[in-house]
Amino acid sequence: MILAQTGRKSKAISKCAIHLTDARHVCYKMLAYPPHTHYAIINKVMRSLLGILRLAIAFPIVGIGTLLVLAVAWLPIRIRGIRVAPWICTLVARLVMLVFNVRFHCPKPERIRQHRGLVFANHITYFDILMLLHVLPLRFVSAIEIRSWPLIGWVARAIGTVFVNRSDKPSRAETRKRIAEAERYPPIVLFPEGGIGPANALRPFRFGAFEIAIEYQIPYLPCAIIYDRPEVVAWGDESFVRAFWRLACTAGPIHALLVPLTVVIPQPDSKPEPLAIAAHRAIADALRVRPQMSLNAENHSLRSEAE
Secondary structure, eight states, rough: OOHHHHHHHHHHHHHHHHHHHHHHHHHHHHTTTTTHHHHHHHHHHHHHHHHHHHHHHHHHHHHHHHHHHHHHHOOOOTTTEHHHHHHHHHHHHHHHHHTTTTTOEEEEEEEEHHOSSSEEOOOSSTTTHHHEEEEEEOOEEEGGGOOOOOOTTHHHTTOOOOOEETTOOHHHHHHHHHHHHOOOOSOOOOOOOOOOTTTTOOOOOOSHHHHHHHHOOOOOOEEEEEOOHHHHOOOOSSSSHHHHHHTTTOSOEEEEEEEEOOOOOOOOOOOOOHHHOOOOOOOOHHOOOSSSSSOHHHHHHHHOOOO
């Protein structure tokens, strides 16, 4: 009887040893992956959940805002000299920036709110539009392709966006005419780089915007848009969906700064080249990047409003 009990104990011990061996093999397999890999997987899942949550909040905001803009676009009522529909865009921009934890700051917003004319700004991302709308319901000159975009294109048409086909010369001429004939307030935004540029540089400015300002004697306000995490918000050689998803999944705040510089009043005998170079230098200095344009002649007609 004692021998039988001893045998049963031996079998139990053997089974435990087998289970322990299997457990060790499982542990070895888990340890075959570095610990940081597990943290990376968990972090990726959490960021994806954050992105889904943000989109679940942002899409209804944009959708409801779009419906409201389209519903009141025909109303002639104005608030502070601007129709109701654009003010809804400003509200939506502020709410979306809040959802994506973008901390907006503008040191002298009155320069934009009191300006009547054009606004020239650098351009690295689609989010620049929200940055400028945050201060005031500004109008924009945009590529003709955006006109056909769902939601964004509908709203752009409703708030008086000027569309241009940059590859078509008659379209560019018509755009200049529409800008000249438009009311000076609220200001119209142009991006002199001619499109979205890199996050860590300022591309040379095209002269067309400055030619418009000179020809029709329109004051313009250079502005610098700065992000403390440009790699997150930048939109480079990738789809809009991919760039937007990266922003949605980014944890932690993004600090965004809009810096209005000095209003420039072009003179009838001003030349577009020196004005473009001066504006480029001013914005490049604010961005703390190297200027991509050089000034060949310092003597040009230029008058600026006092700081």
